[in-house]
Structures are given as C-alpha cells and as structure tokens.
Amino acid sequence: MARWAPDTRERLRAAALELFEERGFAGATVPDIVARAGLTERTFFRHFSDKREVFFGDDEIPALATAMLAAAPAGPPPFAVVWGGLHVLAVERFEPRREQMRSARRLIRDEPALRERDLQKQDALREAIAAGCLARGVDALTARVVAGITVDLLQTALDEWLGDDDVAPLTAHLARVRERMRAVLADPVE
Known part of the structure; x- marks a missing residue:
C-alpha cells in the first residue's frame, strides 16, 4: 500500500493502539508502530509529533x-x-x-x-x-x-x-x- 494512502493516519493509530494493548504504552516504540503499520518513521512524524499524540490528535x-x-x-x-x-x-x-x-x-x-x-x-x-x-x-x-x-x-x-x-x-x-x-x-x- 502506498505511504500516502488516505487512511495512513488511521493505520498508524490502529497499529499503535494494538501495540499499546499488547505491550503497554512504554513497551511500544515508534519503530514498532511503523513496522506494524507497514510505514516509515518519517510518515509517522508527519501525522503525530510523538506517540502520545496517537491518543490526542495533536x-x-x-x-x-x-x-x-x-x-x-x-x-x-x-x-x-x-x-x-x-x-x-x-x-x-x-x-x-x-x-x-x-x-x-x-x-x-x-x-x-x-x-x-x-x-x-x-x-x-x-x-x-x-x-x-x-x-x-x-x-x-x-x-x-x-x-x-x-x-x-x-x-x-x-x-x-x-x-x-x-x-x-x-x-x-x-x-x-x-x-x-x-x-x-x-x-x-x-
């Protein structure tokens, strides 16, 4: 799937929430999140300033x-x-x-x-x-x-x-x- 797909933000959010549920907030890193979503760290930081913002939407x-x-x-x-x-x-x-x-x-x-x-x-x-x-x-x-x-x-x-x-x-x-x-x-x- 293309990195610029319209659902990129939601894919990142879903991957992050899955990992937070599995490992806890501290146990999931941005590299883990982007690997789960099949995206890059750069893409993550285009959508969120840090992993806390997955919850709060900047x-x-x-x-x-x-x-x-x-x-x-x-x-x-x-x-x-x-x-x-x-x-x-x-x-x-x-x-x-x-x-x-x-x-x-x-x-x-x-x-x-x-x-x-x-x-x-x-x-x-x-x-x-x-x-x-x-x-x-x-x-x-x-x-x-x-x-x-x-x-x-x-x-x-x-x-x-x-x-x-x-x-x-x-x-x-x-x-x-x-x-x-x-x-x-x-x-x-x-």
Whole structure:
C-alpha cells in the first residue's frame, strides 16, 4: 500500500493502539508502530509529533473549536454554537471510533504521562473555546464559564458513553449530562 494512502493516519493509530494493548504504552516504540503499520518513521512524524499524540490528535479538537466559533453566525449565544459543535464532533469523529476510544481510555487511565497529556489537551480545548467566545464579543467571565462547562460536559459524557455497554449514541449521553448539569445548577444555593 502506498505511504500516502488516505487512511495512513488511521493505520498508524490502529497499529499503535494494538501495540499499546499488547505491550503497554512504554513497551511500544515508534519503530514498532511503523513496522506494524507497514510505514516509515518519517510518515509517522508527519501525522503525530510523538506517540502520545496517537491518543490526542495533536491540536485537532481545539483547532476545530476555534474554526467553528469563528465561522458561526453572530446571532446564537455562545453555548448554542458550542453545543452544535459537540454534536458534530460526536457524530463525525467520536461515534465511528468508539471501540478504539474505549481501548485508548483504558490505556490513558493506566499511564500517568498520558493522564497528564489528557488534562493538557482538555485545558487547550478550554482555552480555545474561551478565546473563540471572546472573539465573538462575549465577556471574559461568560467565556470562561462556557468553556469550562463545555469541556466538563464533553469529558463526562465521553466517560459515560465509553463505560456504557448500551448502544446509546454519544449524542444521547451529551444530552443526559447536559440535563443533569442543568438540574444541579438549578438547585437552590443554601
């Protein structure tokens, strides 16, 4: 198969996840990954900055959030824009890769360096959403609240969805977590 095949990134990701499952994260090297995928190290580094990025996709999600907020019409409130974006991500990016993501989540949970990177990626998404809201003219406090709620909502829904043997789509988990957040926030403060 040609090195420039359109599925190269996914071949690398699949090979890496197989090796991480077999040997653990530390036990699998980039040369092992490319050998399994039938590609070169140079090709690997065109797609990922290091083997941790197999899980996190470099800066794809924050970049998508930035582009989505910039392209959205001026009228809708910021959370409405982000909510629509979460649905697009759920359907187009996450739901087709559920089993792969389940495996990745287990590995991330077991590896401190990956947990740290996961938190960094969540923070990068939070910052991208806040910056996108600010660029839309939203005040700083609202931008931070929208960004924080969005990332927590997404992470909670992903954890529920990946830990659930039910076939409910991620979008259903997003809606359920959003409703739970709404109920919790509606409780009177004592």
